[in-house]
Amino acid sequence: MLEVYSGYLINMQKRFDAATGQRDLLEKQLTDAEAQLMQAKTDIVTWEAVQILLGKVSEFARTQMISHIEGIVSAALLAVFGEGYTFRIAMRTVGNQAAAEWQVVSSYGDTEVAASPEDSRGGGVVDVVSLALRLAMMELLRPRIDGPLILDEPAKMLSRQHTPNLAYFLKQYAAKANRQILMVSHDAQLVEAADKSYLVTQENGISEVREIGR
Numbered sequence: 767m768l769e770v771y772s773g774y775l776i777n778m779q780k781r782f783d784a785a786t787g788q789r790d791l792l793e794k795q796l797t798d799a800e801a802q803l804m805q806a807k808t809d810i811v812t813w814e815a816v817q818i819l820l821g822k823v824s825e826f827a828r829t830q831m832i833s834h835i836e837g838i839v840s841a842a843l844l845a846v847f848g849e850g851y852t853f854r855i856a857m858r859t860v861g862n863q864a865a866a867e868w869q870v871v872s873s874y875g876d877t878e879v880a881a882s883p884e885d886s887r888g889g890g891v892v893d894v895v896s897l898a899l900r901l902a903m904m905e906l907l908r909p910r911i912d913g914p915l916i917l918d919e920p921a922k923m924l925s926r927q928h929t930p931n932l933a934y935f936l937k938q939y940a941a942k943a944n945r946q947i948l949m950v951s952h953d954a955q956l957v958e959a960a961d962k963s964y965l966v967t968q969e970n971g972i973s974e975v976r977e978i979g980r
Contacts, residue, residue, distance in 0.1 A: 828857070835902040842898035843870070843891070845935035846928050853895065854880065870895065890924045894932070901939060914946040921953050933959035 832855045839853035854869040869880040870891055883895040897920055904911050920936075921929045933956050940947050949956065957963045963978045 831906060834906060835899065838902040839895055839898040842894050842935055845938070846894050846931045868895065890928060893923045905943060914948045917947060917949040919951055920949065921951065921956055926955070929953055929955040
């Protein structure tokens, strides 16, 4: 009888462990989905802002702005993903209003394939395009917005193999634009690329900040 109960308990423990593992997996998937939704909302706001800006300026100014934006976003794609990817803005008229269509152009020899950022190698491309669009907007606005650029986990949807490239691009941008970047990140590769890094810990509701060595 004892062996029967022992086997029953073992079986129940296995089922409990499996259910717990499934629950943990579902919770992680929910957290990831919520993060992707938040990022998508941010991307939409950024893209809509650029749409409005392009629609309100003269044709000559629009041409200059498009060239500037395409240059910055293409430079970001090149720095992060390498050769073969450029950014293009295709203008069209919708209801007597100018509207912009974002295109990531992939080159395969003499063949070019244009697709929306969402359809180009997943979330990583979308994140890089959205980040670069925000950078372009900051440099286009007049009067110029001074002060540091604050980024929160800019590489969270980017694969680890491309994270060092993003860090390089941000350092190049900061130097060229003469703008300081303040970044919050859990990514060790981004932290290592910073000129100064600080670790924030919390215990009993009290935060402690200390500089981490280079």
